[in-house]
Amino acid sequence: MERMSQAIHQAFGDGRWKAPTFWNAVTVSHLFFEDDLVLFAEASNEQVTMMNDVLNEFCACSGHKISKQKSQLLLSLNVSENLASRISGVMGISITKDLGRYFGVPIIHRRVTKGTYEKMLSKVASRVKG
Structure with missing residues (x-):
């Protein structure tokens, strides 16, 4: 997982990964919890492609696989339905309104x-x- 974090930091440093800033102070691109990963990025076609590239590179190098059936996509309320369904289709991950607990x-x-x-x-x- 350290390699995944490095790849995300590299993409962020290169300006390819556009992570949100919270409270005008803290920029968050990803969080790791046990064996779970939460990714934060701008909701755009370019960001989805870049995110997929980083995830695919990690999977190819590590041998890990992403369980898209267990994954969920939570989008901002400001994202249009059309863009949301395109993002979901490209990622192959279903959209949710509630990540639960x-x-x-x-x-x-x-x-x-x-x-x-x-x-x-x-x-x-x-x-x-x-």
Whole structure:
């Protein structure tokens, strides 16, 4: 996975990978979790092609395979339906509106509110009580 990270950093450094900037301060191109990978990039045909190239190069060098059936594509609400379906078709990955939870913690797509962690906190409180 270190090689994958290096390839992404190289593409970002070359200006080929256009990663989003959050809070006008932090640019995020990818995150690794155990055996999961989350990629962040601009929703465009060029970025999808570049992302596929990086992933295919990694798979060819490492012998790993990407399970596209287990993969999910989450797009910004600002991405048109037409572009979304083109991206999904090129990547071969289905689109989702909700990535669910990771180790019991909700993967947040919008603003964090009190209710975001309410279910998790009550579950932890009941376990501590018991």
